[in-house]
Amino acid sequence: MKNSDGARFASKWQIIACVVGGLLFLVHMASAQTPTESDAEQVRRGEYLARAGNCMGCHTARGGEPYAGGRKLNTPFGEFITSNITPDNETGIGRWNSEDFWQALHHGKSKDGRYLYPAFPYTEYTKVTRPDADAIFAYLRSLPPVVQTNPPHKINSPYDNQTLLFLWRKWYFKEGVYQPDKSKSDEWNRGNYLVQGLGHCNACHMPRNVWGASQDDKLSGSKIVGTYWYAPSLISPLEAGVGEWSIEDIVELLSTGINGHAVTSGPMATIVRQSLQYLSVEDMRSIAVYLQSLGEKQDRTQAPRKARKMPEQVRQYLALGEAVYEKHCQDCHGKSGEGVQGIYPPLAGNRNVTMNPPLNTIRSVLYGGYPPATVGNPRPYGMPPYQHFIRDIEIAQVVSYIRNAWGNIGSLVSSEDVDNSRGNEF
């Protein structure tokens, strides 16, 4: 009997232990569901988000201290100098609190109440949520303070007028945190948030009017302000729309800088190096899902575009280009422009080659370049700069040739086009 008493006693305690244990477990579960983020976790999340927003890209001068600003941004409205966002009290944002930071990111107003110029993309950052903004701020606060006074902006009259800026904001600035579209998947919404918000892809890929404001909300391609690069449309199947690409191909291009049929160059290569290669696989997939949904499909109901019969003069021009191609380009890009997968991009069927304007292709010939060195592609092969070796007219001929060879169809390029593509932001 004692035994059974003992057993009953034991089972009673077992039950209590189980109940308490179960309660503890539930409490634990509850706390896991509404986590209170530790400071260290918040800083780590902020660091990741700052990468996703590539804050460093603008707020670091070439070879300068990270986040200490001083980079020049040339625009038609004047020269903007990015600010020091390290937590130095005098020259940085050391005296800011998270409310000040939110005011800048979300409302586009500085700590002192002045309106910020939209060279700082608050027009996109306004979509960022408060917890994300606070995490980025916590991360910036954790950086070593750098004492660096940057020169003031040199804004052309009349754009230096705050009243005009006020009007600009009234007209063009839509304030508000990103609102998920309930009819779409979580993945799609996350991608939209990253592309249209933190990632501020709009800043380059969206057309702007004469006042520097976006003309619509579509990523339909634009010449990048202050540079000699064209940011292609992310919608059109004739440019960089990825409506017909697989998710894997999109992720590979954006996280390594290269895939089987495309390569990033110019400012996009820099974005991949500075920002996208560090994003999680999940976030890259979300971005890909969203971008894929933006991309329009080629209209296959229409008869395929056919090359018109070329006048003799044009044929001769292209033949000259072909000779240049055979001499300088063929070794890497192949006799039929087929390229080498993952090493040298194909030119046949390459939309970057045929797209208008031909700016990016001309620049690649003039200046050459390497795809970004990334974790996924740490030792890229590169393109030689030909500016000292081929005359402008020959570059015009060879670019015209590759735009019209192997089934490609594109407008002809003149030596004036080549000369107009020269220049850089350094």
Added chain:
Amino acid sequence: MKFFAFILLAMVTGLASAVEPTSSEIPDTLEERVKPCIICHRDADLIDRDAYFPRIAGKPAGYLYNQLRNFRDGRRFYQPMAILLENMSDEYMQEIAVYFASLPYAYPEPVVPALSSAEKESVETLLYSGDPERDLPACSACHGEALLGIQPAIPGLLGLPHAYLAAQFGGWRNGGIMRGQIPDCMSEVAKKMTQEEVNALALWLPGLPVSGQPAGAEALAPELAQRCRTILSVKEASR
């Protein structure tokens, strides 16, 4: 049966080679990867003696690596290099520097310029004695007795085109080459030289015969090591 197996095998291998892109023809080497570099920095025999582009083969690896970093990070300004290196990592640039440092020298035959005896004397003094009154060290005090550089970070002065040397002196004297590296001893030295000395030296150096020996490893005088510390340090690759 064997015949069928053969046909099948031929089909499969044929298919495999059709699917496999031509990448097998692209060697997985640094030589292939640095094609963009050698369009300008070619073997000396391919290049006109007065061409602007300097030889980089056989220069000390630390020197080459520092210059790659300087170009990429805006401390040394030359637009074509800045664009080419924009998205390079430190690790990759270090690998490329070591590769070029390991390449054999291919010096052009020296052509002795027509300098007056006074000019020759002034050049010889600069090269091997310097001018203490102007606080000008001898070139050989840093660039080695043989003027072939000192490991790991000081370049040799021989086998370089006149146009390149003249442009570099111009850049140092006007503060145009090294930006932000303070103190920069070469800029300081170049500013103390007269224009006549600079002209004579830039003509004379390409005329000196090259032994083909690599850069030496002798130690710099402590005073010079201190004066040129920004040039001498080779930062670990990290990025």
